[in-house]
Amino acid sequence: MELDERKKKILQAVIRNYLETGEPVGSRTISKYTDLNLSSATIRNEMADLEEMGYILQPHTSAGRIPSDKGYRLYVDTMMEEKEREVVAMQEMLVERQDKLETLLKKIARVLAQNTQYATMISAPQTKRSKLKFIQLSRVDTHQLLAVIVGEGNVIKNNILSVQDELDDETLLKLNILLNTQLNGLSIDEINLGMIAAMKQQAGIHSKLVSEVIDAVAEAIRAENLEIYTSGTNNIFRYPELADQQRASELINTFEEKQLLGELLQETGADGDETGIQVYIGEETPVQSMKDCSVVTASYELSDGMKGTIGIVGPKRMDYDRVVAILRTIQTQLDELYRKE
């Protein structure tokens, strides 16, 4: 059987209607809703075909039809029209660049959640790729050093290092100079064991103490924890099909634990189609607790190598058009904000 133009139109009508109402949609509704001028009986025949082909399904014998994952997939891939309107409102929220990346990301998550009425998440750029701009060791206590590490995009890391013996001012100064000249401009990926060994050698005599510090700094730089900010998790209660205890509890847990979210968001980063936007429908998502949801992810890039991902989680009858449009807007906003400088 072939999916001709009329069947497509009917499928589209079914999906659009279901997106709005969340209720199974019957043949009579379609007959009136579309401009096809077909009777409900004809629609019924076509719908039976569409069901056989797997694009829609019936919750029970005498109910209307709802889109299957396959149906949504077709819709997203070929029938969707991005909505431009309503997106502008977000712009003003993002115009000024925050000096703290964390603040900016939290704000984006928040605004997105409010705007879409779905749950949102956003991963901070991996520091692995970001280049070191500045390192500084300072003494805060007799046996404690503070290491401040600044990366591109003003990502800041602090670490308190404990040392056995006391460091004199001169050694500290030397160490600072050494660390900066050696490591400046490198990305964390590029700092390997060989380089650290070389640095230890250069540092010369104080071997024991100094190497201890260098190791600690290397460790601090390396320590990677993927920061993820979420917002609007309680939006899931807006959608009855997600709001029952079982599902809601699992979802909220996933959002709280954040670890699984990380995997989901990172997967997107890897799997880059040209737009950086990706849609997972139902079972397609790699996170089990979201099997009744759809997830739209968009990767963003602040500057070279500083990549993160934004994700929006909602019911399968999510307003794909709008969500994709909004994400695209944010992508360009961030791009403009950080590129042109």
Next chain:
Amino acid sequence: MELDERKKKILQAVIRNYLETGEPVGSRTISKYTDLNLSSATIRNEMADLEEMGYILQPHTSAGRIPSDKGYRLYVDTMMEEKEREVVAMQEMLVERQDKLETLLKKIARVLAQNTQYATMISAPQTKRSKLKFIQLSRVDTHQLLAVIVGEGNVIKNNILSVQDELDDETLLKLNILLNTQLNGLSIDEINLGMIAAMKQQAGIHSKLVSEVIDAVAEAIRAENLEIYTSGTNNIFRYPELADQQRASELINTFEEKQLLGELLQETGADGDETGIQVYIGEETPVQSMKDCSVVTASYELSDGMKGTIGIVGPKRMDYDRVVAILRTIQTQLDELYRKE
């Protein structure tokens, strides 16, 4: 009418039983459950009295009784016995002091949630009170300075400051020395406008630029945002009386927004009885969305002035004895960890 010994015993039995089952408890149950050797009829009479006095109430005419807020209150104030057992398991989780306060607090929230099966929250100590240990300005870019501020307990604050003109190395060094000598050991509360003015004067000629920087630093020190970490929010789904959509959604929202939590936690800090532990039952909580919950808060103190609060949110039939015992353990743990150094 007077609350005699027997009535108290019956009330206690009703509450204990209700804490376990979550179901209204009837006269017959009490008759068997207690060692009073009274028939259900007698119990019924007593229960009628207790109801009249407002300690228990009937969901509907022919149901058993459940404790009222007033009943819980009496229980918590006079009948509770803290449970010692089971608490030990937490100890090993906290033995080693984390170098990052944030990590420690998150961990506490997590462990508490897992241990109690309630939702938990913990506020980081207010930096207002904490004494400055160390300030450092560094140049990260031509027009950007990084201010690192370390307080007692190794609380670290970073701020990127933007400046109009360029600062030469010498001025920067001077500024650093000035800031440290002037401000070291003071708490943020103590840094007032007069002091800042004096500093500007001392800094001398470069008035414009320098005063700009000093203002920015003062601002950075002052900027107060109460950090709150939460965990186990989805535990509320374990308790049917909280798990319906309306309530659950509101609660989860409160936990996500965190602002209201802040007010709740701060209130506790102010209102210090000697143990630092406080119980809010039902309507007593200042947060509207928790009117069907009970909240137990405990303040902790890391070192002089570094005070924060831990909160546990659960159903009114929360296991008060156990929760209080656990919180008390944590208090002493933190105390030992930070005092003896």
Next chain:
DNA sequence: ATTAGCACTCATTCAAGAAGAGTGCTAACA
């Protein structure tokens, strides 16, 4: 003061019936 007994209340459960939405199929029609 305590208890046994009994009538009464009310939430909960279940089954049966009615209503309504929507289908599939057949037969008629253009």
Next chain:
DNA sequence: TGTTAGCACTCTTCTTGAATGAGTGCTAAT
């Protein structure tokens, strides 16, 4: 041959009423 009207059928949902059972309040006896 594609489209449509009509009708029987299916299945969910809502309502109703009866049965069940837990638990009470009250009265009378101990």
